[in-house]
Amino acid sequence: DGGITQSPKYLFRKEGQNVTLSCEQNLNHDAMYWYRQDPGQGLRLIYYSQIVNDFQKGDIAEGYSVSREKKESFPLTVTSAQKNPTAFYLCASSTTGNSYEQYFGPGTRLTVT
Amino acid sequence: QQQVKQSPQSLIVQKGGIPIINCAYENTAFDYFPWYQQFPGKGPALLIAIRPDVSEKKEGRFTISFNKSAKQFSLHIMDSQPGDSATYFCAASPNRDDKIIFGKGTRLHILP
Numbered sequence: 001d002g003g004i005t006q007s008p009k010y011l012f013r014k015e016g017q018n019v020t021l022s023c024e025q026n027l028n029h030d031a032m033y034w035y036r037q038d039p040g041q042g043l044r045l046i047y048y049s050q051i052v053n054d055f056q057k058g059d060i061a062e063g064y065s066v067s068r069e070k071k072e073s074f075p076l077t078v079t080s081a082q083k084n085p086t087a088f089y090l091c092a093s094s095t096t097g098n099s100y101e102q103y104f105g106p107g108t109r110l111t112v113t
Numbered sequence: 114q115q116q117v118k119q120s121p122q123s124l125i126v127q128k129g130g131i132p133i134i135n136c137a138y139e140n141t142a143f144d145y146f147p148w149y150q151q152f153p154g155k156g157p158a159l160l161i162a163i164r165p166d167v168s169e170k171k172e173g174r175f176t177i178s179f180n181k182s183a184k185q186f187s188l189h190i191m192d193s194q195p196g197d198s199a200t201y202f203c204a205a206s207p208n209r210d211d212k213i214i215f216g217k218g219t220r221l222h223i224l225p
Contacts (some may be wrong), residue, residue, distance in 0.1 A: 005158075033212070040122065042202060042217035043157070050210070058212065096164050097209045100145040104156030 004105035005025065006091050010109045013085075019053045021076045023091030029103070030096045032074035036060060037107075040070040043082075044072070049074055078110065085112045115140060119206050120214030126193055127224050132186045136203035141184070143205040147213065150175065151156075160201070162211045193223045200203045205215050 004025045013019045019086075034046040045058030045074065049068040063082025068074055088109050092102040105112045114189050118137045126132040136146075147162035161175045163170045163186065170177045174191040190197055206213040 012182050040217060042119075043215040044213055048212055092156070099208075099210055100147045100162055100204070100206045100213055101159050102213070103157065107154075 003091055004091060005104055006089075006108050007045045008103065009106065011108055013110070013112050015112055016080045017112075018077055018079050019085075019110065019112075021089055021091075021110070023036035023074045023076065023105060024072055025070060025074075025091075025093045025103075025105075027093055027103060028071070030071070031094045031095035031099060032064065032068065033094075033102060034058075034064075034074070035090045035092065037090055043090065046076065055094040070108075085110060091104060115214055117214050117216040119203050119219060121219060122217070123173070123220040123222075125222045125224065126139055128193060128195060130193055130223075131222055132190050132193055132197075132223070134201055136187065136201070136216050137183075137185045138205050139184065142206070142207040143214075144205040144208055145213070146177070146179065146186050147204050147206075148175075149202040149204065149215075151202065151218075153199075157200075157202060163179065190221075195225045196221045197221065198223050199200070 007022045031050045033042040033048040047066040049055035065077045090107045091105045094102045114190045148160045149157035151157040161172045165181045174216045179186045200218045202218045203216040204213045
């Protein structure tokens, strides 16, 4: 059963703590993406990676970090430097040459208090 | 220049009606225009996509209309059903390997 998994579905953290969100795909896709979704703001790109060991900043990368050591995995760390970390985080992937057709995971809702 | 402007923000339509969601862009380098559908608590899923060399594309009850000269495109849902209630995002991308820019979304509710 191919797809993208994100875990956990809900995550609670105290302010000042770093937290890592998991994203795994078994679609054999080269490209992977992280988005943040806030009410009325649409989907905003945090980071994306088109190949293993390489990634680029999106529109709102400040306070976030990523790694891409394996093709299947693209974890996102929300650091304590992110001023408003509470949001719904979505991971996606696509094949090379089809970036407009992205497959999304179910999302992780992060709440920081 | 990199924005995709989407309207309305929310829309309520009676079952069987034809909701219309509009999007506009400025960057003429955009070459791919996908639409995504998202149900509450789920990730978005690609619904339909169009390129500027086509003025209209249909997939089932969903139709995209594209006006290249006006730099506008829209989604129509024919014979809308309560199960179509979701958030719809238009998007644009300059090429097949670049990131895509999403509109802010339209929350659609179809009344039974």
